[in-house]
Each structure stands twice: as C-alpha cells, then as structure tokens.
Amino acid sequence: MNKFNKILIANRGEIAVRIIRTARQLGFRTVAVYSDADEDALFVQEADQAVHIGPANVGESYLVAEKIINAAKITGAQAIHPGYGFLSENAAFSKACKDSGITFIGPEAHAIELMGSKRLSKLAMIEADIPCIKGYQGENQDVDNFLAQAKDIGFPIMVKASAGGGGRGMRLVHSIEDLEENIKMARSEAQTAFGSGELILEQAVIDPRHIEIQVFADNYGNVVYLGERDCSIQRRHQKIVEEAPSPFVDEALRQRMGEAAVNAAKSCQYRGAGTVEFLVDKDKNFYFLEMNTRLQVEHPVTEFITGLDLVEWQLSVASGEPLPLSQDQITIKGHAVEVRLYAENPRDDFMPQTGTVFDWYTPDNKESTDIRIDSGIKKGQRVSQFYDPMLAKLIAFGKNRDTAIRRLVSAVQDTRLLGVNHNKLFLKNVLNHQVFLEGEATTAFIEQHFSDDFSMSNKKPSAATLARAAVLFYKQNIENNEQHGQFNWCGSQRLNFHMSIDFNGESYSVYLLTKAFDSNEFQVQVDDQTLTLACLPAKGTECVFIENSIRNTYAFIFEHQRLFLDDGLGHFIFENISYKPANLAENDTQEHIKASMDGAIVDVMAKVGEKVTKGQTLVVLEAMKMEHQLKSLIDGVVTSVNVSVGQQVKSKQVLLHLANEKTKD
Numbered sequence: 060m061n062k063f064n065k066i067l068i069a070n071r072g073e074i075a076v077r078i079i080r081t082a083r084q085l086g087f088r089t090v091a092v093y094s095d096a097d098e099d100a101l102f103v104q105e106a107d108q109a110v111h112i113g114p115a116n117v118g119e120s121y122l123v124a125e126k127i128i129n130a131a132k133i134t135g136a137q138a139i140h141p142g143y144g145f146l147s148e149n150a151a152f153s154k155a156c157k158d159s160g161i162t163f164i165g166p167e168a169h170a171i172e173l174m175g176s177k178r179l180s181k182l183a184m185i186e187a188d189i190p191c192i193k194g195y196q197g198e199n200q201d202v203d204n205f206l207a208q209a210k211d212i213g214f215p216i217m218v219k220a221s222a223g224g225g226g227r228g229m230r231l232v233h234s235i236e237d238l239e240e241n242i243k244m245a246r247s248e249a250q251t252a253f254g255s256g257e258l259i260l261e262q263a264v265i266d267p268r269h270i271e272i273q274v275f276a277d278n279y280g281n282v283v284y285l286g287e288r289d290c291s292i293q294r295r296h297q298k299i300v301e302e303a304p305s306p307f308v309d310e311a312l313r314q315r316m317g318e319a320a321v322n323a324a325k326s327c328q329y330r331g332a333g334t335v336e337f338l339v340d341k342d343k344n345f346y347f348l349e350m351n352t353r354l355q356v357e358h359p360v361t362e363f364i365t366g367l368d369l370v371e372w373q374l375s376v377a378s379g380e381p382l383p384l385s386q387d388q389i390t391i392k393g394h395a396v397e398v399r400l401y402a403e404n405p406r407d408d409f410m411p412q413t414g415t416v417f418d419w420y421t422p423d424n425k426e427s428t429d430i431r432i433d434s435g436i437k438k439g440q441r442v443s444q445f446y447d448p449m450l451a452k453l454i455a456f457g458k459n460r461d462t463a464i465r466r467l468v469s470a471v472q473d474t475r476l477l478g479v480n481h482n483k484l485f486l487k488n489v490l491n492h493q494v495f496l497e498g499e500a501t502t503a504f505i506e507q508h509f510s511d512d513f514s515m516s517n518k519k520p521s522a523a524t525l526a527r528a529a530v531l532f533y534k535q536n537i538e539n540n541e542q543h544g545q546f547n548w549c550g551s552q553r554l555n556f557h558m559s560i561d562f563n564g565e566s567y568s569v570y571l572l573t574k575a576f577d578s579n580e581f582q583v584q585v586d587d588q589t590l591t592l593a594c595l596p597a598k599g600t601e602c603v604f605i606e607n608s609i610r611n612t613y614a615f616i617f618e619h620q621r622l623f624l625d626d627g628l629g630h631f632i633f634e635n636i637s638y639k640p641a642n643l644a645e646n647d648t649q650e651h652i653k654a655s656m657d658g659a660i661v662d663v664m665a666k667v668g669e670k671v672t673k674g675q676t677l678v679v680l681e682a683m684k685m686e687h688q689l690k691s692l693i694d695g696v697v698t699s700v701n702v703s704v705g706q707q708v709k710s711k712q713v714l715l716h717l718a719n720e721k722t723k724d
Contacts, residue, residue: 063137070142072435075102081370094120138162147353174350194261220249221257226296267338272320284317301357306498363395363456411448414479422473444657444682485514526583652715658682
C-alpha cells in the first residue's frame with residue numbers, strides 16, 4: 060500500500076484548484092507549485108503550501124521535472140498529482156517520481172510511454188485487434204516519405220503530432236501541394252509544445268463523432284468503463300462542448316466501445332484514470348484515435364452522470380486500494396453538458412487573448428447542485444501569453460438532455476467576465492443551435508452549420524452596442540465632473556455632443572442627444588441609425604438599459620478611458636478618443652506586420668530588401684501553446700525587420716515594415 064497524506068499538484072489553473080478541493084475533503088494536505096506569472100493565482104492561495112519553481116515560461120518551470128520533485132521533497136509531499144497537460148503524460152517524470160520514492164498519481168511509465176505516442180499506441184491497438192484508421196505510423200519521418208505515404212492513404216489527410224494533444228501539432232490537409240508546408244508547421248509546433256517533432260498521417264474521417272470512453276484500472280487487474288462522452292463540437296481540433304451520455308450512442312454501441320476501451324487499457328497494464336478516444340462514423344463504426352493517460356478536462360460530465368468523484372478514485376487507486384465499484388455496479392443517470400470558457404476572440408478566428416480580469420462572477424451554485432463551475436481565475440489576475448487560454452469550465456446536469464442544456468445556457472448568460480475577450484456568446488449560440496439541440500452535431504459542426512454565426516461574424520460593434528458605449532462614456536464623464544468645456548454643448552434645453560470611440564484600432568463617430576446633464580434618456584445617432592434608450596444608474600459592474608420598453612442588465616467596467624462592455628452581443632473593449640489629437644497620417648506606401656497578441660517570435664521568414672507577395676507568411680508567433688502565422692496583406696518589399704527569433708513581443712507591436720510594390724518608386 061502506498062500510504063501518503065500530503066499531495067503536490069504539479070499543475071496550475073482550474074485543474075489545480077479542482078484537485079486541491081477534493082484532496083482537502085479527504086483530509087490530504089496539499090502543495091502547489093507556481094511560476095513568476097502565477098504568484099497571486101487562485102490555486103496558490105487554495106493550497107496549504109506553495110513553492111516557487113521559476114520563470115513564467117513553462118520550459119523553465121512547470122515542465123522541469125527536477126524542480127517539481129525537489130518541491131515535493133522539501134515540503135514532505137509523498138505523492139504528486141500531475142493534473143492534465145504539462146508533465147501528466149511524461150513517462151520520464153512518472154519514473155523519476157518512483158525512483159525518488161514519491162507516488163505518481165497516474166499510470167506506470169511504460170503505459171504512458173506507449174499511449175503517449177500516437178505512432179506506437181496505434182501499432183499496439185492494431186495488434187490488439189481494435190479498429191484503427193488507415194494511415195502511416197512508421198519510424199521514417201523524412202518529408203519525402205510522408206509525401207509518398209500520403210498518396211497511398213488518400214486525401215484529405217490529417218497530419219498529427221505523435222506526442223500531441225489539444226489540437227496542437229495537428230493539420231488537416233486537402234491536397235499534396237499543401238502537405239510539405241503543413242508538415243513543417245505541425246512538426247515545429249509539436250517540438251515546441253511536446254519536445255518531440257515525430258508525426259503520423261491518418262486518412263481524415265469525414266463528419267465523424269468524437270466519442271471517448273472513461274476507463275479506470277487498479278493495481279489488481281480490475282478495469283471498468285464509466286460510460287462515454289461526446290466531444291464532437293471543436294474548433295482548431297480542440298473541444299469546446301462535451302456531454303455525457305452521447306445522444307448518438309445506443310446501449311449496444313456503448314457496450315462495444317466500452318469493452319474495446321477496457322481491452323486497450325488491459326493491453327498496456329494500465330492503472331488509474333484514462334480515456335480512450337474514438338472517431339465514430341454515421342454507420343456507428345468506431346476507430347481508435349488515442350488514449351489519454353490522465354484525467355480529462357471534461358471529466359465533470361462523467362462525474363455528474365455517475366455520481367462519482369474521479370479524483371477521489373485516483374487517490375484511492377494510487378494508495379493501493381482496489382476499484383470502489385465493479386462494472387455491474389456502475390450506473391448512468393441523467394445528462395450533463397460542459398462548455399469551456401476561453402480567453403479568445405471568436406470574431407478574429409478564435410485568436411487567443413491576453414489581458415487583466417477586471418471583473419469575474421459566476422452564478423452561485425450553492426442553491427443548486429445541478430450547476431458546477433470549475434475555475435482557476437479571480438479578479439485582478441493577468442491572463443498571460445504563457446499558458447493555455449482556457450479560463451473555466453461551466454457544467455450543468457439535468458434529468459434529461461433538454462434540462463441540462465437549458466440550465467447550462469442560463470449559467471453561461473449569468474457568467475460575467477470583463478477585461479479580456481472571451482467566447483461566452485459563441486458558447487451560448489452553439490448551445491442554442493438547432494443542430495446541437497437535436498443531437499446531430501459532428502466534428503464538422505462549426506464549418507457546416509455555424510461558420511456565419513453572429514458571434515464570429517460581427518467583426519465590428521453594432522449600432523446598438525456603440526450607442527450603449529457612448530451613453531456609458533457620457534455618464535462616466537458626468538460622474539467624474541469632466542464634462543465642462545470638453546463638449547460642444549448647444550441650446551438651453553437639450554444637450555448634444557459628438558463622440559469618437561475606438562474599437563480595435565478603428566474610430567466610430569457617435570452623436571448623443573440628451574435633455575439635461577442628469578437625464579437618463581438619450582437619443583444616439585450611429586451612421587444613419589437613431590436609437591432611443593434609457594440608462595438607469597449603475598450598480599457596481601451592472602448597468603440597466605431600457606430600449607423598446609425592454610429592460611436588460613449588462614456588464615461593464617471602466618479602466619480610465621477604456622470601457623469593457625458585455626451587452627449580450629459579445630465582449631467589447633472601447634476607448635474614448637474624443638479628445639486625443641489626430642494622429643499624423645501614415646504614409647500610404649507603408650504597411651506594418653503587427654503582433655496579433657503577446658508572445659514569442661518563433662521564426663522570421665523575410666529579410667530587408669526581400670520582395671514578398673500578399674498572403675506570404677513573414678513571421679511566426681508562438682503564444683498560448685499555439686503558433687500563429689502573420690502574413691503580408693500586400694505585394695511589397697520589406698523595408699525593416701524589428702524583431703528576432705526568441706524575442707518576446709507585445710500585442711500590436713510592429714514587427715516588420717513593408718513598402719507597397721506598386722508605389723515604392
């Protein structure tokens with residue numbers, strides 16, 4: 060028996076908080092480890108002890124096994140829980156813990172090593188007679204060999220990082236002409252994220268369901284499955300909505316997939332929590348995708364429908380105890396749905412976002428055990444470029460699927476996050492979409508049914524949003540006694556002024572008319588639209604607008620002349636630039652390549668004097684575990700390069716200057 064009473068959590072964010080809370084309920088003492096960027100993070104405050112392990116960069120902190128193990132030794136922690144990501148699927152780390160006399164709360168190193176490689180695990184599954192997708196998983200990693208193999212497999216084809224996960228190091232390729240470039244990008248991203256550039260190729264399964272089976276194994280040969288999760292709705296191959304059970308899976312398919320998952324676990328002498336992922340076609344044929352040798356992000360939906368605490372099971376198995384239940388004792392009741400709240404901008408191709416959390420509120424679930432919020436953020440926290448952009452998970456349970464979805468939609472709407480762009484509106488619209496409500500969503504849902512949704516297509520704020528922003532700016536100035544002499548007031552009965560509001564670098568003109576300084580009623584003109592609205596006095600970070608006799612409450616907060624507003628149409632960051640001097644016009648022959656967000660320069664692919672074409676990749680920026688290609692918007696010539704590989708840059712920082720080819724002479 061591996062007895063322990065103090066656990067070090069080798070992770071951060073919401074999963075660290077979640078593990079700490081179950082550990083505390085069971086009487087375990089906890090230790091957190093943290094980087095420079097996480098000094099004031101919630102998980103650090105939740106733990107009984109915390110140890111600083113280095114700079115914000117994961118390669119100097121959370122991925123350094125020696126620092127983690129040393130932190131366990133100096134605090135007397137006899138066990139380490141790796142959470143997910145970071146070192147959770149690192150076989151060498153599992154072995155290092157064992158060699159140091161520390162219990163690793165997870166499988167043995169040999170199972171992690173086998174299943175952590177998409178290439179090796181697929182070979183093992185083929186040998187175990189588990190259905191697999193046609194592809195190439197050989198040792199020869201030469202590009203020419205990949206090109207030859209791809210022709211045999213057939214397009215479209217998936218390029219995948221063998222050691223990958225979370226959509227990183229993965230590319231969907233439709234033609235042989237695009238394969239070499241995508242192999243290069245996938246390999247670079249995989250090397251950065253996982254320390255291995257090894258790849259595999261797989262034939263793309265068209266419009267499949269992504270369905271995974273939760274398995275659990277103890278040290279005595281007992282293995283069970285705890286039902287399935289449907290994770291079909293994804294963007295960039297990353298899951299954003301998960302539910303259990305799947306609306307597509309019947310009892311017969313559940314049993315077949317469950318037994319296959321158990322056999323996969325037995326084939327590698329597995330121990331602890333694991334997930335076997337499958338792609339399932341429209342005819343209910345399923346194919347092995349990968350096995351994740353850790354707790355999954357989406358484990359709460361399984362906990363809801365089974366009534367079990369999977370972290371508690373992990374701690375029990377790691378202590379040497381047998382599984383608490385046998386297969387015939389495990390039952391599934393009701394339905395659960397989870398969404399992932401990301402710091403990203405759906406209006407800009409889901410670009411990850413950074414910023415400060417100025418306000419954070421989630422619906423109080425003390426009165427209802429059917430809503431669960433797993434979060435690792437708090438007010439005042441900085442969302443940096445160094446870590447995954449997922450901020451929280453919102454989960455709802457119901458006696459049936461309709462009830463669970465309805466509860467979750469309401470919880471999403473009640474959640475308030477100001478200061479950093481996020482995907483809340485996108486999540487609400489997905490949950491309300493008819494295809495999802497009917498249980499018909501596949502991995503092609505976004506592309507086929509949702510690509511023109513308002514949450515992604517509203518690149519610019521609507522007239523209604525601009526009108527609300529103008530009113531809030533006006534009321535802020537009134538409250539700060541800054542209005543006198545700043546606006547061009549006219550007339551004795553009605554007051555009006557012109558306001559310039561900046562959104563994402565573009566200026567919008569708004570004309571506001573009100574009856575008096577202290578009036579709550581306004582007429583606002585935006586372009587050719589005139590809107591009539593009333594705004595009641597704000598309470599904290601909530602404002603109430605009455606429009607067309609309908610009263611709505613919105614979330615907002617000011618930081619000087621910047622307004623953060625969520626009015627149900629998205630999260631917007633506005634700046635009042637009415638009194639700023641006009642900028643000198645930029646030379647029309649100049650174009651800039653700017654950083655899309657805070658990050659590190661991975662590659663600079665152009666030199667001064669080089670001719671470039673529109674759409675050509677000039678700089679590769681790495682942020683939040685993903686690589687972003689920054690492309691030229693014109694045909695031109697590079698006139699200056701302001702950055703180098705490895706340099707940290709800020710959002711909107713100018714990286715290169717270009718001269719337009721047509722006018723440079």
